[in-house]
Amino acid sequence: MxxxxxxxxxxxxxxxxxxxxxxxxxxxxxxxxxxxxxRVRSEHRIAELPVEPVSLGAAAAGLERVAASGAGAADRIELRSLMGEPVALVGSGEARSRLYDLGSGRQISPIPAAMAVAIAERDHDGEEKAARVSQITENSPEYRGPLPAWRIDFDDGANRALYVAADTGTVAARRSTLWRTFDFxxxxxxxxxxxxxxxxxxxxxxxxxxxxxxxxxxxxxxxxxxxxxxxRRRRKARREARGAEAKTAEAGA
Structure with a gap:
């Protein structure tokens, strides 16, 4: 063959x-x-915000207020700052996390659209303000993060959109024309x-x-x-030709 x-x-x-x-x-x-x-993930457009630590005293007093408000048991508690105010993210098992304001003890999740816009504008590095806001209740190829979430669009020349998780108040994803091209x-x-x-x-x-x-x-x-x-074929043919000539010469001798 x-x-x-x-x-x-x-x-x-x-x-x-x-x-x-x-x-x-x-x-x-x-x-x-x-x-x-x-750059694809728009990490270069994340605003540099100062770290705002939550004191343990304020956290202890805040958690007492949260308990007094009727919050149930939890197997995890995350203390952090949201829009300059101390908050606690409380979770239990597979249930949706709950976000509490430590100053008042009240539950603030799911956060409203206005708060989501404020969070996105604070996270976004630039002078642009939010142009549109819409609620996301289903995952898609563009966003596969926690639900429900708020999508906040910016007219910044890159069609950038920030997704803010309604239960945690965190920016869960940043999308742009470059990211969408990358994803495609x-x-x-x-x-x-x-x-x-x-x-x-x-x-x-x-x-x-x-x-x-x-x-x-x-x-x-x-x-x-x-x-x-x-x-290789030509080399073999030449070798065979030389061999035939040699035999002919020997026969003539």
Whole structure:
């Protein structure tokens, strides 16, 4: 069997079949290499805010107020500052976390839209104010964080949107045109066109295996494309010709 000829046929048709996906892999890979992930995630637009520690005395008094307000038992408590005020994030099992104002002891979650806008504007580095706000109740390829959440859009030239979790008051995600381009190319790269996150899809495994065959058959074809096999045939022919001439000379002698 002429492996070079078989490899040439397999290589040609598989390369034609996989050409578009291979181009997607190279284009997306180049994009990922050019743009730092910190910029894709808009981390360069996070405002530098001073650390506002919560004193243990204020925390103890605040937790007493929270208990007095009728808050149930908890297996985890996180103390932090929200919009300059001390708060406690209380959680129990798989139930939704509850956010309490330590100053008054009252529950403030789920936070209203106005507070979410204030949190997003404080987090966003720039003079732009929120242009639109909408409530998010279902996950999507763009946002797969805690629900419910508030989406706050900014007209900053990058179509940036900040997602604020309603139960915790934290900025759960930052999205922009650059991130959306990255996510689209990522879906092409891993061949998960629905959720853009599963890189173990059968389609990707099959495409990768076929591309590997393209590479292997190309390697098998490489010597013949360089003329190595033709050079060997010519060398063998010359050797046989010299041998025949030598035998003829011996016979004549």
């Amino acid at each position: 002429n492996w070079a000829r078989v490899s040439a046929k397999v290589h040609k048709w598989l390369a034609l079949l996989m050409a578009v996906q291979i181009i997607f892999w190279f284009v997306s890979g180049l994009f990922f290499a050019v743009f730092p992930i910190e 190319l990522w879906s092409l790269h891993i061949m998960d066109f629905k959720n853009h996150e599963d890189f173990n899809t059968p389609l990707l495994i099959i495409a990768t295996a076929l591309s590997l065959i393209v590479i292997v058959t190309g390697i098998i074809m490489f010597p013949s494309r360089l003329g190595y096999h033709g050079w």
